[in-house]
Amino acid sequence: MSVGAPSLSLPRSRGRGDPNDRHLPDGEKSPDLAPSPVKRGRVGVGVFIALLLLPLAAHAVTPGERLADPALEARARAITTELRCLVCQNQSIDDSDASLAKDLRVLVREKLKEGMSDAQVREFVHARYGDFVLLRPPVKPGTLLLWAAPLIALLAGAAAIWMAARRRRGVVTARPAELTAEEQARLEALGVGRRSDES
Amino acid sequence: MFSFAAAALIGGRIDAGWARVIRPWTLFAWIALTLGIAMGSYWAYYTLGWGGFWFWDPVENASLMPWIAGTALVHSAAVMEKREALKVWTIFLAILAFSLSLLGTFLVRSGVLTSVHAFASDPDRGVFILAILVFFIGGALALFALRAGALPVGGLFSPISREGALVLNNLLLSACCATVVVGTLYPLALEAITGEKISVGAPFFNTVLIPIALPLALLMPIGQMLSWKRGDLAAALQRLRVAFFVGVVATAAFGAWYGTPFLSVAAAGIAIYLVVGALSDLALRVRGSSGRASLKRLAGLPLSAFGTSIAHAGMGLTLLGLAATGWGVETIVAMKPSSFYDVGPYQIGIESVSPRQGPNYSEVYAVMAVRKDGATLATIEPAKRFYQARRMARSEAGIVTLALGQVYAAIGESHEDGTIDARLYWKPLVTLIWIGALIMAFGGALSLADRRLRIGVARRAAAPALEPAE
Numbered sequence: 001m002s003v004g005a006p007s008l009s010l011p012r013s014r015g016r017g018d019p020n021d022r023h024l025p026d027g028e029k030s031p032d033l034a035p036s037p038v039k040r041g042r043v044g045v046g047v048f049i050a051l052l053l054l055p056l057a058a059h060a061v062t063p064g065e066r067l068a069d070p071a072l073e074a075r076a077r078a079i080t081t082e083l084r085c086l087v088c089q090n091q092s093i094d095d096s097d098a099s100l101a102k103d104l105r106v107l108v109r110e111k112l113k114e115g116m117s118d119a120q121v122r123e124f125v126h127a128r129y130g131d132f133v134l135l136r137p138p139v140k141p142g143t144l145l146l147w148a149a150p151l152i153a154l155l156a157g158a159a160a161i162w163m164a165a166r167r168r169r170g171v172v173t174a175r176p177a178e179l180t181a182e183e184q185a186r187l188e189a190l191g192v193g194r195r196s197d198e199s
Numbered sequence: 200m201f202s203f204a205a206a207a208l209i210g211g212r213i214d215a216g217w218a219r220v221i222r223p224w225t226l227f228a229w230i231a232l233t234l235g236i237a238m239g240s241y242w243a244y245y246t247l248g249w250g251g252f253w254f255w256d257p258v259e260n261a262s263l264m265p266w267i268a269g270t271a272l273v274h275s276a277a278v279m280e281k282r283e284a285l286k287v288w289t290i291f292l293a294i295l296a297f298s299l300s301l302l303g304t305f306l307v308r309s310g311v312l313t314s315v316h317a318f319a320s321d322p323d324r325g326v327f328i329l330a331i332l333v334f335f336i337g338g339a340l341a342l343f344a345l346r347a348g349a350l351p352v353g354g355l356f357s358p359i360s361r362e363g364a365l366v367l368n369n370l371l372l373s374a375c376c377a378t379v380v381v382g383t384l385y386p387l388a389l390e391a392i393t394g395e396k397i398s399v400g401a402p403f404f405n406t407v408l409i410p411i412a413l414p415l416a417l418l419m420p421i422g423q424m425l426s427w428k429r430g431d432l433a434a435a436l437q438r439l440r441v442a443f444f445v446g447v448v449a450t451a452a453f454g455a456w457y458g459t460p461f462l463s464v465a466a467a468g469i470a471i472y473l474v475v476g477a478l479s480d481l482a483l484r485v486r487g488s489s490g491r492a493s494l495k496r497l498a499g500l501p502l503s504a505f506g507t508s509i510a511h512a513g514m515g516l517t518l519l520g521l522a523a524t525g526w527g528v529e530t531i532v533a534m535k536p537s538s539f540y541d542v543g544p545y546q547i548g549i550e551s552v553s554p555r556q557g558p559n560y561s562e563v564y565a566v567m568a569v570r571k572d573g574a575t576l577a578t579i580e581p582a583k584r585f586y587q588a589r590r591m592a593r594s595e596a597g598i599v600t601l602a603l604g605q606v607y608a609a610i611g612e613s614h615e616d617g618t619i620d621a622r623l624y625w626k627p628l629v630t631l632i633w634i635g636a637l638i639m640a641f642g643g644a645l646s647l648a649d650r651r652l653r654i655g656v657a658r659r660a661a662a663p664a665l666e667p668a669e
């Protein structure tokens with residue numbers, strides 16, 4: 001099954017009938033496989049409820065798929081939890097029981113059995129389905145900013161704090177203005193009184 | 200909160216009084232959001248069929264962003280109230296927290312992103328929300344830029360002090376928040392700019408956030424131990440020696456018992472240290488010459504002191520629950536009737552499988568016995584339901600809580616040979632994730648109930664008793 005660029009992020013194709021057919025009994029095809037924008041008007045409460053229930057039927061990995069060798073199976077699980085199910089809303093193929101997810105799970109296990117390393121299997125899937133399939137985005141020019149974001153945030157924050165501290169040191173440490181008589185009266189009326197610095 | 204910040208910016212009057220007025224609102228919003236996130240994640244946990252409670256889904260992130268900003272705000276507002284410092288920053292956080300909730304609304308309801316929780320989304324509504332978003336955030340930031348420079352400089356403090364610790368808390372929380380925001384929006388931005396499609400999922404967030412969150416957890420009790428204005432780090436560490444000791448012992452114990460994964464062992468150790476550290480702050484405050492004196496001090500402590508310690512301890516419990524997910528046991532098996540399968544310390548076996556008719560669904564349910572050492576501890580009834588009207592199948596998990604952990608079972612296809620596919624889990628300490636969140640919210644509520652935040656009560660109370668030394 002080839003999936004070029006899944007049309008998932010087109011706003012109109014979402015919010016209704018998941019292309020994923022897992023909730024229908026065998027032989028029944030989802031009528032909403034290619035939802036048309038025209039029908040938008042009458043999707044109402046029913047769809048709301050339907051979507052509420054959508055992700056819930058996940059059974060994901062079935063006993064039949066599992067590899068006999070526990071070590072190999074563990075490696076397979078580690079890989080499949082980091083691969084996105086391309087036809088689901090937002091699930092890893094490990095959590096989804098869409099048929100494409102199942103196919104991919106089986107594929108990953110076959111490749112592992114053939115003796116591929118984890119990295120080779122990931123690269124194999126990556127080459128077929130593109131960056132979108134990787135839940136851990138690859139480090140490349142387009143994602144440098146993403147991966148650097150936490151560090152940039154920390155450094156920028158630290159720099160801001162440092163600059164604020166420096167500026168503060170420069171400021172003459174004027175005491176806050178004394179309260180006016182009116183303000184003091186209001187404070188006392190509230191029962192707060194004067195606060196001491198003792199702490 | 201937001202309107203208070205805007206009013207303060209317009210009025211140009213911003214001081215401890217302002218902080219005191221906004222605090223209940225901030226706390227209330229924070230408590231509501233804490234409980235909301237906890238409930239949402241438990242909902243996902245029991246309905247998802249495999250016990251996942253957090254997938255770093257954009258919609259989940261949308262709720263987490265304002266929570267982190269709100270957490271930072273609760274802390275910086277405390278600094279502002281007590282010490283008149285961090286004014287500009289507190290105002291900024293107030294704007295940020297509100298903006299992030301709006302942003303979250305937009306993300307969730309507009310359908311711009313792909314999510315497991317994407318329902319009731321509508322592009323037209325999205326445009327409307329976006330307009331509100333631009334109006335409020337743009338307006339607030341413009342106001343902020345215009346007036347921030349005019350705000351008076353607040354109280355001074357040395358880097359090693361309660362204020363300093365809270366600044367560090369705010370720095371780390373802001374970095375977490377920024378990471379979540381960037382991670383959530385990056386795929387949208389990248390696709391809009393270059394047309395490339397990438398996924399930013401759980402592995403990314405776990406990788407980048409854990410190195411920020413764990414140090415934050417380590418610092419939490421230290422911050423509590425530092426005094427305002429100028430603190431003594433050595434003395435603070437000294438006061439935490441019990442917590443350090445218990446934490447190290449706990450880490451060793453977890454390491455010896457479970458061994459791996461290392462991250463779980465380390466995080467669980469830090470969690471225990473966090474709980475003990477948070478509570479030892481209370482213990483040290485009330486330590487008196489005699490039991491009576493201690494009790495008297497305990498009664499004299501402001502509720503907000505309990506609030507802080509209890510909320511921090513709650514965070515520790517949640518962290519422990521999260522760490523323990525690394526020790527979960529999963530058994531995926533085609534179960535034969537009347538044979539038992541090992542799941543962690545328990546054995547689970549099917550007693551019967553039968554169909555049943557519900558009000559608007561039909562289901563196949565299995566009665567499973569959970570045993571330990573031959574004694575049946577509980578029976579659970581996982582089911583596979585089919586809703587006729589919607590032609591939709593879903594799994595109803597069978598869950599039983601045993602010693603803070605949960606046994607979790609979900610069933611799938613039945614086969615002709617009488618076996619039934621099942622996913623069986625033992626999730627040790629998992630309930631702590633939500634118990635911790637409840638305790639955090641309770642801590643927040645205690646702070647909210649603090650005497651000095653209750654309007655009217657302060658007037659009746661005798662002035663000297665108002666604010667015991669803190």
